[in-house]
Amino acid sequence: MADLDPTPAPGAPAATTAPTLRERVRAALQSRTALVVIILAVLALLWWSAVARDVSAERLLSLTVWGVMLGGVIALGAIGLTLVYGVLKFPNFSHGAMVTLGAYLAFAFMAVLPAGPALRPFSFGWEFLAALVLAMPLVGVVALALDRVVYRRLRRQNASLVLFAMASLAMAFFLRSLIYLIWGPDFYFYYDARANPVLDLPLNIRVQADQLFIVVLAFAIVGLVHLLLTRTRMGKAMRATANNPDLAQIRGINTERVIAWTWIMGGALAAAGGVMYGLSSQLRPEMGFWLLLPMFAAVIMGGVGNPRGALVGALIIGVTQQVSTAFLNPAYGPAVAFALMVLTLLVRPQGLFGARGG
Amino acid sequence: MPLLKVDGVTSGYGDMEVLRDVSLAVEPGEIVSIIGPNGAGKSTVMKVVFGQLRPWQGRVELDGRDISRLPPYEIVTLGMCYVPQVANIFTDLTVEENLELGAFALAGREVAARKARIYELFPRLKERARQEAGKMSGGERQMLAMGSALMLDPRLLLLDEPSAGLAPKMVDVIFERIIRVNRTGVAILMVEQNARESLKMAHRGYVMANGQNRVEGPGPELADDPDVARLYLGG
Numbered sequence: 001m002a003d004l005d006p007t008p009a010p011g012a013p014a015a016t017t018a019p020t021l022r023e024r025v026r027a028a029l030q031s032r033t034a035l036v037v038i039i040l041a042v043l044a045l046l047w048w049s050a051v052a053r054d055v056s057a058e059r060l061l062s063l064t065v066w067g068v069m070l071g072g073v074i075a076l077g078a079i080g081l082t083l084v085y086g087v088l089k090f091p092n093f094s095h096g097a098m099v100t101l102g103a104y105l106a107f108a109f110m111a112v113l114p115a116g117p118a119l120r121p122f123s124f125g126w127e128f129l130a131a132l133v134l135a136m137p138l139v140g141v142v143a144l145a146l147d148r149v150v151y152r153r154l155r156r157q158n159a160s161l162v163l164f165a166m167a168s169l170a171m172a173f174f175l176r177s178l179i180y181l182i183w184g185p186d187f188y189f190y191y192d193a194r195a196n197p198v199l200d201l202p203l204n205i206r207v208q209a210d211q212l213f214i215v216v217l218a219f220a221i222v223g224l225v226h227l228l229l230t231r232t233r234m235g236k237a238m239r240a241t242a243n244n245p246d247l248a249q250i251r252g253i254n255t256e257r258v259i260a261w262t263w264i265m266g267g268a269l270a271a272a273g274g275v276m277y278g279l280s281s282q283l284r285p286e287m288g289f290w291l292l293l294p295m296f297a298a299v300i301m302g303g304v305g306n307p308r309g310a311l312v313g314a315l316i317i318g319v320t321q322q323v324s325t326a327f328l329n330p331a332y333g334p335a336v337a338f339a340l341m342v343l344t345l346l347v348r349p350q351g352l353f354g355a356r357g358g
Numbered sequence: 359m360p361l362l363k364v365d366g367v368t369s370g371y372g373d374m375e376v377l378r379d380v381s382l383a384v385e386p387g388e389i390v391s392i393i394g395p396n397g398a399g400k401s402t403v404m405k406v407v408f409g410q411l412r413p414w415q416g417r418v419e420l421d422g423r424d425i426s427r428l429p430p431y432e433i434v435t436l437g438m439c440y441v442p443q444v445a446n447i448f449t450d451l452t453v454e455e456n457l458e459l460g461a462f463a464l465a466g467r468e469v470a471a472r473k474a475r476i477y478e479l480f481p482r483l484k485e486r487a488r489q490e491a492g493k494m495s496g497g498e499r500q501m502l503a504m505g506s507a508l509m510l511d512p513r514l515l516l517l518d519e520p521s522a523g524l525a526p527k528m529v530d531v532i533f534e535r536i537i538r539v540n541r542t543g544v545a546i547l548m549v550e551q552n553a554r555e556s557l558k559m560a561h562r563g564y565v566m567a568n569g570q571n572r573v574e575g576p577g578p579e580l581a582d583d584p585d586v587a588r589l590y591l592g593g
Contacts, residue, residue, distance in 0.1 A: 243449060252435060
């Protein structure tokens with residue numbers, strides 16, 4: 001069937017424009033392989049620095065496992081962020097605030113739900129799970145409401161990207177102020193002073209059952225999102241709209257409905273991330289804000305608009321952040337994420353799974 | 359009653375008027391070709407017909423129903439489908455997913471049968487079913503774009519420059535498929551740079567210039583018209 005292939009235009013560039021050595025070196029330095037090598041080198045450097053400071057292998061292994069957990073939490077936020085970017089084409093700076101809102105709404109639900117006994121070996125009872133299930137759609141609805149009030153108007157005016165980004169920043173501050181107003185600046189725990197025993201796993205890994213729960217749930221939700229995007233009508237419509245919104249309309253897709261579902265999904269995922277983050281540490285009005293940078297780093301590292309990439313990026317960011325605490329103050333966590341993000345932008349701005357340039 | 363009627367449409371982008379008082383019609387089962395120099399407003403006509411651009415004046419009717427205020431995703435359910443000139447496939451999705459999205463307005467059941475029919479028309483697409491659409495050649499993309507638009511079994515197919523950027527051999531293949539689709543009863547409204555070829559296969563043609571339609575007539579006659587030839591066919 002070679003006759004169906006278009007012949008190259010007359011005078012098409014051939015051997016005359018073979019890449020120079022310099023161009024080839026530059027292309028190699030910007031390839032996916034180069035970025036993978038650099039990321040692996042950073043990870044190796046971290047582990048080596050930890051070993052050099054006499055951090056035990058067991059502790060290092062435990063930190064790595066916790067890193068995977070943190071990566072799962074970051075992934076829940078990052079996937080929502082990357083979906084919203086894919087469909088709406090703007091960086092949603094209020095995503096961190098939705099993470100916080102989810103954690104606090106679950107906290108509020110738990111206050112009114114009758115508390116049951118802890119579901120051993122976990123520290124939480126069934127009311128925690130119920131609160132999680134209630135908080136997710138509620139934050140989705142909040143995200144949708146923000147779209148109806150703010151972003152949809154901007155869309156109808158064909159507003160510029162900067163206006164969208166600034167509006168989302170404003171919404172981030174608005175939501176955070178709201179949380180301060182309702183719950184105040186204090187820290188909260190889902191369960192005050194409840195025993196949360198450490199499990200001793202093979203290889204002397206020390207992990208809490210709650211942490212394993214977070215890992216499993218995060219990955220289950222990410223798996224569900226993958227199925228939704230590849231198998232369902234709405235998922236395919238989302239990918240189509242992200243790829244080419246004008247053509248999506250021509251093919252019969254109501255893109256406004258797709259946008260609505262994208263917000264609901266993004267909000268629900270952010271809420272799940274917030275609740276799990278709250279379970280693993282504590283609730284603070286700034287918690288989502290501190291996750292925003294790792295989430296953006298994960299999104300950029302994976303390739304903006306690519307959910308699979310966001311997951312991989314989140315795991316890398318989570319592990320590097322946790323392992324770095326072996327010898328750095330944990331407060332530097334976001335700085336580590338930021339360093340990885342800058343590195344990605346310098347080497348390969350389109351990220352690990354970005355299309356341009358192969 | 360014509361299938362499609364564009365009646366005195368004036369429209370444009372922002373403040374810039376591109377079309378002035380354009381009127382045309384497509385009868386059921388016809389191939390109608392719009393030709394004219396670059397910037398004559400040919401593609402803009404398509405956009406107005408398919409609801410991507412609102413007419414400032416005049417109206418667009420499908421089966422006698424005014425569709426000029428409808429969004430594209432509703433128009434597509436009324437029996438008219440559209441293949442834009444560029445960005446006419448979902449490059450990140452597979453060939454198969456592209457076809458399935460072509461039938462998005464259709465509830466599940468019939469999709470498989472429709473897909474089989476498109477594969478029969480374009481066997482090449484079947485070979486590539488699982489491939490990412492963006493990795494295909496220009497000719498294959500054009501086949502996929504047409505195939506996706508045919509998934510809803512439209513009565514009228516709008517084609518914007520179906521031969522643009524294709525090798526001469528591929529152009530022949532695409533034109534031959536257009537005729538084959540038309541023989542199954544689908545009316546075609548197409549815009550073409552390849553004016554002489556497209557007029558030869560068209561039942562009727564319109565010649566546009568400066569946002570207005572100037573000449574109208576049976577396709578082959580227009581192709582042989584010395585005035586049209588002198589003005590728009592380059593000799």
